[in-house]
Amino acid sequence: MTVYVDDAVHAWRGQRWAHLMADTLPELHAMAAQLGMPHRAFQNKASGAHYDVSAPMRVQAIALGAMPISRHTDRARMKAVIANARAQYQPD
Template sequence: MSVYVDDAITVWRGRRWAHLMADTLGELHAMAARLGMPRRAFQDKRSGAHYDVSEDLRADALRLGAIAISRHRDREQVRAIIRIARSQWSGLDAGAS
């Protein structure tokens, strides 16, 4: 079982962001907690369960044992991890209360 952080560094609001994903939701939430991220930062999305992490948090996640994955070099591995993340979506409509 593993936690992964991609190299999809996207610029948003003047900062660079990547995605933290894992083989299980338990591992994902545990790593996020170790990074000091609140549970409300969890992205329960149809596109894949994940946390958005800043460049600094990405570096911290790697120091804590997350595995770096590259959307450029490790395409098959990234696709497999995204399939797992998609399967972790709760199925709830984000707009539902």
């Protein structure tokens, strides 16, 4: 089981942001908790279950064991991770 953090560092509110995703929701929530993120930051979306993390938090997540993945070089893995994140979406 793995937690992933992409390199999609989008600018928003003066910071750069990436997406934290995982093979399972418990792993995803555990990593978010290690990063000090509240559960309310969880993005339960049809586009994929994830947390948005700032660039410094991305570095911290990698230090804690998250696997960095790139939309530029790991396209097949990225596609599989996103498909898995979409499958984890739980409509209210």
